Amino acid sequence: MIMGNVVRVIVAAISLCAIAACTKKTPSQVIYRYDDNRYLELKGYNCEGALWYHDTRRNIHKELVNGIYSTYQIFSGVYIHPSDKYILIPRWEPGAYKISKDYGQTWQVATYMASFPALEKNSDGIMRDSPEGKEIKRVVVVDNQAFISTAQGHLYMSSYPFDDPRLAPGGPGIDYQYFDDTYYLYRPGKHKSGGEYVNGHTSPEFPGAAWGTVVFMKASLAHLTEGYKANYQNLPDKEPEVVGYKGWTRMYCNMDAGK
8 A cells, every 4th residue: 555655656756747847948048139129039958949030010920940850050150130121040050041032021041152163162171162151250131132251251142132134024034155165176277175155045934043042252253144144243342331230240149048
């Protein structure tokens, strides 16, 4: 009889612990504030977990990273973001970026646009298409355009925030020329040539990446057909000056939250 009471007490204690564990609330903290209405919220331990974007004025609340199948880790560099329509969010190792082009209503991914030849050298001395995460020091998003600066003094950016009207449905498309050096030409009685200029055409049916969905180094446009698009013309050579920004300039996180 006494043994039965002991067993019941142990079972009850285990049940209470299970209930407590199930009801323990995951810690939540604001890790970045754009302004009085817009902010990023991290739900998780050790500054890692689910990421939410909130805009209280527009009543937008979106989970961007669920913290289960993937987790978000905060970006440690300078982050300045007065832009509101176009939003770009970096992370600890940003091989790609979460972006929204409609004030945070819908989200997609922006990737690095590969250049040829590669213009970036990694820590092993290998040329590659994009910088390593630890190289990225500043992310500034202003006037719906992103600027990403590296420790090597390189500047990546997104295009101007519109698509070339020639590539709209029913548009004429874009004619261009490029130097094709994928093969050698041999002509009788003439010297060997390393290639030739050929005509190309980008049609509205295959317009390429939409504005804001790729980031690139300006120098790479000499080797890419995107350089012929109107929203890639006359791009700045340096990050624009940001005036009057009242948001945070870095992400902040308490490692001990919930402990």
